[in-house]
Amino acid sequence: MLTDTERRVLEFEAAHLRHTARKHAGIRALGLGFTSATYYRALTALLSTPDAVEAFPQLAAWHKRAADARAGTRERRRIERMPSASMRVRNELAS
Numbered sequence: 001m002l003t004d005t006e007r008r009v010l011e012f013e014a015a016h017l018r019h020t021a022r023k024h025a026g027i028r029a030l031g032l033g034f035t036s037a038t039y040y041r042a043l044t045a046l047l048s049t050p051d052a053v054e055a056f057p058q059l060a061a062w063h064k065r066a067a068d069a070r071a072g073t074r075e076r077r078r079i080e081r082m083p084s085a086s087m088r089v090r091n092e093l094a095s
Contacts, residue, residue: 002051005032010052013043014059 002010012030016023027039034042043063046052053060 002055006046006052007055008032009039009043009046010056010059014056017059017062 008030009032012026016026024036027034027036030039032039044067047056047060047063
C-alpha cells in the first residue's frame with residue numbers, strides 16, 4: 001500500500017514526465033523538502049516497489065525504458081573509449 005507521500009510523488013511524476021525548469025520548481029513546491037536529486041533518488045527507489053508498479057504501471061514502464069536507454073548509451077560510450085575496440089565494433093555501435 002502506497003503512503004500519501006509516495007502517491008503524491010508518483011502522481012506528480014506522471015503529470016510531469018520531462019525534465020524541465022517548471023518540473024524542478026514543482027518538485028520544490030510539492031512541500032516534501034526534496035531537492036531535485038533527492039526527488040529522483042526517491043522516485044527510482046519507489047518505482048522499484050511492486051505497489052508503485054501496480055498503481056502506476058505505465059509510469060513504471062516509461063521509467064524503465066528510459067533507464068534502459070541511458071544504460072545502453074553509457075555502455076556504448078564505454079566501449080567506444082576502449083583502446084582495444086576495433087573500428088568495426090565502433091562503426092556498428094555508431095549506426
